[in-house]
Amino acid sequence: xxxxxxxxxxxxxxxxxxxxxxxxxxxxxxxxxxxxxxxxxxxxxxxxxxxxxxxxxxxxxxxxxxxxxxxxxxxxxxxxxxxxxxxxxxxxxxxxxxxxxxxxxxxxxxxxxxxxxxxxxxxxxxxxxxxxxxxxxxxxxxxxxxxxxxxxxxxxxxxxxxxxxxxxxxxxxxxxxxxxxxxxxxxxxxxxxxxxxxxxxxxxxxxxxxxxxxxxxxxxxxxxxxxxxxxxxxxxxxxxxxxxxxxxxxxxxxxxxxxxxxxxxxxxxxxxxxxxxxxxxxxxxxxxxxxxxxxxxxxxxxxxxxxxxxxxxxxxxx
Amino acid sequence: xxxxxxxxxxxxxxxxxxxxxxxxxxxxxxxxxxxxxxxxxxxxxxxxxxxxxxxxxxxxxxxxxxxxxxxxxxxxxxxxxxxxxxxxxxxxx
Numbered sequence: 001x002x003x004x005x006x007x008x009x010x011x012x013x014x015x016x017x018x019x020x021x022x023x024x025x026x027x028x029x030x031x032x033x034x035x036x037x038x039x040x041x042x043x044x045x046x047x048x049x050x051x052x053x054x055x056x057x058x059x060x061x062x063x064x065x066x067x068x069x070x071x072x073x074x075x076x077x078x079x080x081x082x083x084x085x086x087x088x089x090x091x092x093x094x095x096x097x098x099x100x101x102x103x104x105x106x107x108x109x110x111x112x113x114x115x116x117x118x119x120x121x122x123x124x125x126x127x128x129x130x131x132x133x134x135x136x137x138x139x140x141x142x143x144x145x146x147x148x149x150x151x152x153x154x155x156x157x158x159x160x161x162x163x164x165x166x167x168x169x170x171x172x173x174x175x176x177x178x179x180x181x182x183x184x185x186x187x188x189x190x191x192x193x194x195x196x197x198x199x200x201x202x203x204x205x206x207x208x209x210x211x212x213x214x215x216x217x218x219x220x221x222x223x224x225x226x227x228x229x230x231x232x233x234x235x236x237x238x239x240x241x242x243x244x245x246x247x248x249x250x251x252x253x254x255x256x257x258x259x260x261x262x263x264x265x266x267x268x269x270x271x272x273x274x275x276x277x278x279x280x281x282x283x284x285x286x287x288x289x290x291x292x293x294x295x296x297x298x299x300x301x302x303x304x305x306x307x308x309x310x311x312x313x314x315x316x317x318x
Numbered sequence: 319x320x321x322x323x324x325x326x327x328x329x330x331x332x333x334x335x336x337x338x339x340x341x342x343x344x345x346x347x348x349x350x351x352x353x354x355x356x357x358x359x360x361x362x363x364x365x366x367x368x369x370x371x372x373x374x375x376x377x378x379x380x381x382x383x384x385x386x387x388x389x390x391x392x393x394x395x396x397x398x399x400x401x402x403x404x405x406x407x408x409x410x411x
Contacts, residue, residue: 017362018362164362
């Protein structure tokens with residue numbers, strides 16, 4: 001026999017909107033949405049919740065033990081967290097009858113923490129995944145309820161496209177969780193994570209956000225794609241390098257599999273799709289760059305014979 | 319923009335509006351409705367939109383060529399599509 005679940009959804013970003021809409025289509029009741037209600041930038045989850053006439057509570061309340069009492073008094077069965085970065089207190093984590101679960105855009109235990117889609121692309125992963133797990137005081141460490149893995153397109157995947165895959169695979173896992181909780185909460189899987197395999201990623205940006213042309217073409221292109229959220233802001237910014245005292249952010253590039261044979265950072269000839277720049281091993285074809293805050297075709301900014309500065313520990317090597 | 323391109327853009331606008339309504343389940347009242355600030359187009363919907371634009375118009379959308387102003391409204395997206403259909407450069411080609 002199935003019962004109607006009473007849910008508190010803690011959510012941010014486009015993924016939070018997607019989860020909210022998916023749950024609103026189920027017979028279960030979203031009692032409240034906890035999300036950012038002010039500050040800089042758009043408030044997509046708050047807007048979507050208002051459109052569905054669902055009460056809004058401030059997201060930061062999850063840090064307040066008093067929310068635990070409020071959840072209990074509201075008869076909350078499940079608290080679900082989707083891309084919200086506030087750490088819930090233990091009183092909150094203990095309050096819902098069935099439990100608190102997080103949708104993490106990465107395979108656990110290998111990719112815990114922040115910006116993990118970007119780290120996976122940077123590291124050339126061929127497989128990635130998304131995880132629904134029980135929330136514990138330690139971030140992304142709780143027992144796994146559901147996980148789905150999928151292939152990474154090694155040549156073309158960007159942070160944006162991989163995040164898209166995570167949400168498209170992950171939101172149905174939350175719906176599955178709701179359905180299972182409604183039938184038999186005790187049957188929700190709870191697979192303990194092997195924390196010896198845990199890797200946690202923080203806020204830091206790799207290589208201080210700087211492109212080192214002495215690296216391989218593959219490493220350079222991975223870094224550029226790992227920072228690529230299309231026209232939307234990237235948490236890592238866009239990798240930059242200096243050419244002729246000018247800061248240039250590289251927006252898109254791909255490897256050519258052609259040996260460069262010249263010094264790394266040397267700008268080579270233009271091609272039909274961009275302009276070549278020598279990496280440590282092969283030519284990279286650079287298509288789009290940003291200079292002075294404006295996006296350009298790379299060949300409008302870079303000229304054959306230019307040289308990118310080579311840097312060491314953040315300083316140019318003379 | 320030439321007269322022929324204006325007519326083409328209007329047709330494209332109608333078809334893009336239909337993509338929003340039928341594929342993305344998003345109602346866009348007018349081609350000049352702001353998509354980003356009104357929450358009608360977010361990063362996830364953007365990826366879906368690109369997929370549908372490619373299928374509907376037989377073009378290749380160069381993600382790295384699209385800046386936010388080009389996806390602010392259906393009118394702006396239509397101008398990009400017409401440009402691409404007319405053989406305008408895509409950075410990834």
